[in-house]
Amino acid sequence: MLGGLSMTEVIIILALALLLLGPDQLPSLARSLGKGLRELRKATDDIKGQFESEIARIDLDQQPQKMIAPVPDAPKPDEAAKPAEPPAPATNPADDPGAARAAARRAAAESQLKLVAPEGTVARQPEPLPPAPPPEPKA
DSSP states (O other), rough: BTBOOOOHHOOOOOHHHHHHHHHHHHHHHHHHHHHHHHHHHHHHHHHHHHHHHHHHHHHHHHHGSOOOOOOOOOOOOHHHTTTOOOOOOSSSSSTTTHHHHHHHHHHHHHHHHOOOOOOOSSOOOOOOOOOOOOOOOOO
């Protein structure tokens, strides 16, 4: 119930408080305890609100920097055979641990990324590459 106290323990504590403080002081003590808890809740809500507003402000300040790059044109046939190389990081990851974590997350997401055909369409099978010509016999 209250912080791991059973109902019997709570009743014993309330009975002792009634015997020690008396019926005159117990309501005033409960009232002051309620006011203190209300002030504590207000203070924690205020701190929580300030924290959330600062986080939102930081997120809004960083939004323009995270622009999505435009989609490149379709690769030419000779470029399609080459595997795409990941872009080199702009900064040294050892200098910025946040950038290192972001790069690791990005690499993990790209390795797990699977392309799926949109719903209601039939996935097109890639065209097989023509077989390589047999090697010429040596004389």
